[in-house]
Amino acid sequence: MGTHDDSTDATVTATADRLADAAISIIARDGFDALSVRRVAREAAVTGGTVQHHYPSKVDLTVAALDRTVSRQAHRISSLPLSDSPVTQLTSELCAMLPADPASTEEAVVWIAMSAAVPGHPFVAERRREAAEQARRWIASRIRRSQEAGIVDAAIDPEVVGPMIEAALDGVMLQAVAEDDPLGVSCQRVCDIVDRVLQIPQS
Amino acid sequence: MGTHDDSTDATVTATADRLADAAISIIARDGFDALSVRRVAREAAVTGGTVQHHYPSKVDLTVAALDRTVSRQAHRISSLPLSDSPVTQLTSELCAMLPADPASTEEAVVWIAMSAAVPGHPFVAERRREAAEQARRWIASRIRRSQEAGIVDAAIDPEVVGPMIEAALDGVMLQAVAEDDPLGVSCQRVCDIVDRVLQIPQS
DNA sequence: GTTTCAACCGTACGATCGTATGGGTCGCCT
DNA sequence: AGGCGACCCATACGATCGTACGGTTGAAAC
Numbered sequence: 001m002g003t004h005d006d007s008t009d010a011t012v013t014a015t016a017d018r019l020a021d022a023a024i025s026i027i028a029r030d031g032f033d034a035l036s037v038r039r040v041a042r043e044a045a046v047t048g049g050t051v052q053h054h055y056p057s058k059v060d061l062t063v064a065a066l067d068r069t070v071s072r073q074a075h076r077i078s079s080l081p082l083s084d085s086p087v088t089q090l091t092s093e094l095c096a097m098l099p100a101d102p103a104s105t106e107e108a109v110v111w112i113a114m115s116a117a118v119p120g121h122p123f124v125a126e127r128r129r130e131a132a133e134q135a136r137r138w139i140a141s142r143i144r145r146s147q148e149a150g151i152v153d154a155a156i157d158p159e160v161v162g163p164m165i166e167a168a169l170d171g172v173m174l175q176a177v178a179e180d181d182p183l184g185v186s187c188q189r190v191c192d193i194v195d196r197v198l199q200i201p202q203s
Numbered sequence: 204m205g206t207h208d209d210s211t212d213a214t215v216t217a218t219a220d221r222l223a224d225a226a227i228s229i230i231a232r233d234g235f236d237a238l239s240v241r242r243v244a245r246e247a248a249v250t251g252g253t254v255q256h257h258y259p260s261k262v263d264l265t266v267a268a269l270d271r272t273v274s275r276q277a278h279r280i281s282s283l284p285l286s287d288s289p290v291t292q293l294t295s296e297l298c299a300m301l302p303a304d305p306a307s308t309e310e311a312v313v314w315i316a317m318s319a320a321v322p323g324h325p326f327v328a329e330r331r332r333e334a335a336e337q338a339r340r341w342i343a344s345r346i347r348r349s350q351e352a353g354i355v356d357a358a359i360d361p362e363v364v365g366p367m368i369e370a371a372l373d374g375v376m377l378q379a380v381a382e383d384d385p386l387g388v389s390c391q392r393v394c395d396i397v398d399r400v401l402q403i404p405q406s
Numbered sequence: 407g408t409t410t411c412a413a414c415c416g417t418a419c420g421a422t423c424g425t426a427t428g429g430g431t432c433g434c435c436t
Numbered sequence: 437a438g439g440c441g442a443c444c445c446a447t448a449c450g451a452t453c454g455t456a457c458g459g460t461t462g463a464a465a466c
Contacts, residue, residue: 013442013443015443028322029323030322030323031235031319031320031323031324032235032236032319033234033235033236034323036422036423036424037423037424037425038422038423038424046444046445047444047446048425048445048446049444049445049446049447050443050444050445052426053442053443053444053445054443056425057424057425058423058424058425112318112319113319115315115319115377115381116234116235116315116316116318116319116320116377116380116381117234117319118380118382119231119232119233119234119312120233120234120237121234125381128382129382132378132381132382160395163378163392164371164392164395164396164399166374166378167371167374167377167378167393167396168367168370168371168374168396169374170373170374170377170378171369171370171371171372171373171375171377172370172374174315174318174370174373174374174377175335175366175370175373177318177319177321177322178318178319178321178328178331179321179331179332179335189366189367189370192363193370193371193396196367196399196400196402197396197399197400199399216413218413218414239452239453240453240454241454249414249415250414250415250416251415251416251455252413252414252415252416252417253414253415255414255454255456256412256414256415257413259455260454260455261453261454261455
């Protein structure tokens with residue numbers, strides 16, 4: 001209630017989001033283990049007690065950064081210009097998750113970092129799984145829409161091809177993060193894989 | 204010199220390898236940040252001073268664990284039964300990098316962990332890039348051999364399709380690590396992607 | 407016998423971490 | 437006016453970290 005913000009929904013103050021953004025920056029810049037209460041405080045120009053007030057424990061701070069990462073990703077791909085074809089829509093949405101500007105780079109690095117942090121951090125696994133399932137459903141819906149449009153063969157099963165595309169996206173993103181491939185080759189790579197996996201005739 | 208060991212080559216003592224293996228286990232179990240001198244000492248049943256003697260700094264210990272990981276991977280896929288077809292040879296070698304037994308699981312988790320640890324740890328990036336380039340060359344050679352055997356179309360460029368397969372392997376491995384997919388679906392997934400990317404007619 | 411040296415053990419110091427705790431300031435409600 | 441809760445600041449404690457440093461042992465070199 002009260003003043004609404006531009007994020008997912010209410011109940012979180014603006015400083016709490018700033019702290020989460022600071023945490024994202026730290027994770028993206030120096031790795032998942034570099035996240036600490038004091039560093040977030042320095043990054044956000046507050047004292048340690050402040051971040052401790054908004055996020056009583058470190059896991060609270062971490063899940064806030066993780067949730068905000070996937071929320072930022074979802075917000076960006078949802079506010080994307082519509083394409084004429086469902087399959088180019090899918091590929092453009094996929095490419096929107098790759099590192100392009102500083103913001104998307106942060107989110108991609110955090111996504112890879114939280115995937116790698118799953119062993120030994122059970123609460124990270126849960127958040128990652130939720131986001132992955134959401135992405136899975138979203139990819140499957142795009143495939144189905146492409147089938148209804150007659151662009152891809154109706155015989156292929158979205159439930160089996162979807163995970164392939166998901167894996168391709170994860171792999172390209174991991175390489176983009178680890179070897180900082182330029183956006184062009186990353187995007188081209190995922191587009192090529194999608195075309196081949198969906199058996200789209202090469203132009 | 205003198206007694207030779209079963210690892211890559213000489214000059215490293217047996218206890219140094221044990222310490223590297225302990226480091227690998229720790230990284231695989233509790234994440235990259237959980238690696239510490241004292242934990243390795245506990246894991247290997249020695250004191251902190253001992254690991255400090257073999258690896259004067261923590262980065263020395265870390266690069267030893269990383270190098271040993273890729274060496275263990277290379278050793279396992281090199282000691283693999285030969286297949287009749289070059290493409291099944293490639294897929295079986297790819298699947299050999301996926302988490303099957305405890306050893307390969309450790310190596311896959313460490314590989315993902317070191318990919319995620321690249322930002323903020325420059326010395327990790329170097330090691331990862333060497334291993335990735337080696338894998339790239341190895342995949343490209345398998346593709347070329349398949350083309351010479353007439354199984355895949357000679358028109359496709361190994362230099363562009365290779366990175367796709369590499370990305371697919373990374374993505375499937377990441378999902379296997381993060382969501383601990385069973386080996387069957389992971390292996391099936393990479394095989395399917397390879398078949399589609401190489402445009403092998405579906406059986 | 408003496409020296410040397412690699413391997414291993416144990417301790418210590420400074421830094422950083424997570425977190426508990428208490429005080430201070432402001433706006434809002436009764 | 438007085439209480440009250442949200443917000444922010446500051447300090448402190450215990451734990452863990454990387455690493456420097458010295459001691460001990462045993463075998464090889466001279």
